[in-house]
Amino acid sequence: MGTKAKKAMNKNLKKANSKKPSDGADFLPLESGSARKIHEEKQPREGTATVLYVGRIPHGFYEKEMNGYFGQFGTIKRLRIARNKKTGQSKHYGFIEFESPEVAKIVADTMHNYLLFEHLLQVHLIPPEHVHPKLWRGFNYHYKPLDTVEIERERHDKERTLEEHNELVEKILKRDKKRRKIIEAAGIDYECPEIVGNVQPAAKKIKFED
Numbered sequence: 001m002g003t004k005a006k007k008a009m010n011k012n013l014k015k016a017n018s019k020k021p022s023d024g025a026d027f028l029p030l031e032s033g034s035a036r037k038i039h040e041e042k043q044p045r046e047g048t049a050t051v052l053y054v055g056r057i058p059h060g061f062y063e064k065e066m067n068g069y070f071g072q073f074g075t076i077k078r079l080r081i082a083r084n085k086k087t088g089q090s091k092h093y094g095f096i097e098f099e100s101p102e103v104a105k106i107v108a109d110t111m112h113n114y115l116l117f118e119h120l121l122q123v124h125l126i127p128p129e130h131v132h133p134k135l136w137r138g139f140n141y142h143y144k145p146l147d148t149v150e151i152e153r154e155r156h157d158k159e160r161t162l163e164e165h166n167e168l169v170e171k172i173l174k175r176d177k178k179r180r181k182i183i184e185a186a187g188i189d190y191e192c193p194e195i196v197g198n199v200q201p202a203a204k205k206i207k208f209e210d
Contacts, residue, residue, distance in 0.1 A: 050077075050104045051131050053095045054111075055122035057081065061091065070096055073110075074103030080139040088146060095126075095135060171197075 057066075067079055081094035098104040104125060111123045162167065172195060180192050 018190045034152040047101050047105075049127055050098050050101050051126045051135075052096045052098070052104055052108055053093070053122075053126055053129075053200070054096060054122075057090060057092045057094060057121070059090065060120040061117065066094070067138035069113075070107060070163045073098070073107050075099045078136050078139050080136060097136075 030067060053205055061069075063079060063081055063160070067076060067090050070076060076096060076100065077099055078097040079094070082091040084091060086149075087207060096107075098107070108125045111121055114121045115125075176192065183192070196209075
């Protein structure tokens with residue numbers, strides 16, 4: 001390399017070193033003052049969350065059981081299990097609010113992925129700003145289990161119109177026909193009795209329209 005080439009290269013290096021970083025640069029200079037500020041994401045305040053989300057709650061582990069179990073850690077202010085509005089069955093998740101944030105954090109750290117009745121509980125802290133204002137509406141409502149036997153009895157004993165009765169009889173005849181085919185295919189020699197009441201419906205079960 002000649003003398004002229006060396007001088008030209010040194011000149012270019014000096015020019016490159018003398019250039020200041022632009023405002024859109026991906027790096028920051030070591031000197032303070034002209035450096036652009038980094039906007040850090042706001043982290044939720046620690047030590048203030050008292051509400052816990054509890055997921056994968058097994059059947060049989062309801063309000064009374066959860067109150068007794070989680071009450072061992074500390075005082076519970078409110079507890080709620082999400083339930084189906086129509087049937088009242090558990091949706092397998094709920095919320096617990098403790099009086100102390102320290103207790104809530106201990107419960108979240110201890111009970112997350114805890115195996116309970118073949119279910120791994122999912123327990124997470126909810127930041128105060130993410131707690132919905134209507135979360136605790138009706139939390140003290142005591143669910144009364146549905147009497148399915150009484151519901152089925154009323155459905156079976158209700159008065160039917162002629163059309164409803166004929167539809168019911170048609171379904172019974174279809175099931176009986178299917179049953180006869182299964183018995184015949186199994187090679188069983190059995191004469192099924194005829195269904196009584198498919199011609200003349202019971203008067204007390206039918207409402208005749210005028």
